[in-house]
Amino acid sequence: MQRARLLRRSGHALLALLATIATLILGTGTAFAQIPIGQPMTGRMTHYNDRGYGACGTQIDPTTQDLVAVSAAWWTAANPNNDQLCAGISVEVSYGGKTITVPVRDKCPSCASTHIDLSETAFQQLAPLGTGLVRDITWKFVGSGGGDPDPAPPLPAPAGRTGRSGATTAPAPDA
Known part of the structure; x- marks a missing residue:
């Protein structure tokens, strides 16, 4: 009986931990980075x-x-x-x-x-x-008007993925 209760508590703790990790990894669906409007x-x-x-x-x-x-x-x-x-x-x-x-x-x-x-x-x-x-x-x-409406402060480009997924007819870029 005590062992079953301990396993049940451990299972709940594990689920809570996994939910926390998933939230941190996936986010909540809001923006994490600002689009650098006007930054060449x-x-x-x-x-x-x-x-x-x-x-x-x-x-x-x-x-x-x-x-x-x-x-x-x-x-x-x-x-x-x-x-x-x-x-x-x-x-x-x-x-x-x-x-x-x-x-x-x-x-x-x-x-x-x-x-x-x-x-x-x-x-x-x-x-x-x-x-x-x-x-x-x-x-x-x-912006949609083509201008630089209130440009955001310069930000470094986020780390991107390299390689191609076959979505283009052009050759793959260098890594």
Whole structure:
């Protein structure tokens, strides 16, 4: 009897510990990092053409729409549909003397924090599709109006993931 009671107490304590650990790891679904609006970053770009639902919960077609998938490191909500990135945030990208602004509509789970994955139509405005991976681009998050509304203080880029998950037609970036 005492042994059963001890096992039951141990089981409850273990469940409470696991729940605490899960909360710390997964968070509560609120933002952990501020999106650095207006802070220029140097990185790389690739392109993709996977049609379907983007991380913001809307239908996307990267072969006909200008849009961008940004690193999973920038997504902060447990449900990406509710993420601040889906609330009118765009990315302004500059390369080769050209600049475009495209809305964030998708997540690139395998992109490093300064690597963006553009739709084919957006990528073609800056470089030929055959280029695949383009290094040394400049990009920044901007508000839906394209400007730098009340820029956030500079933050270091979060540690991102490297490699590709097959979501792009471009070659895999260097690790």
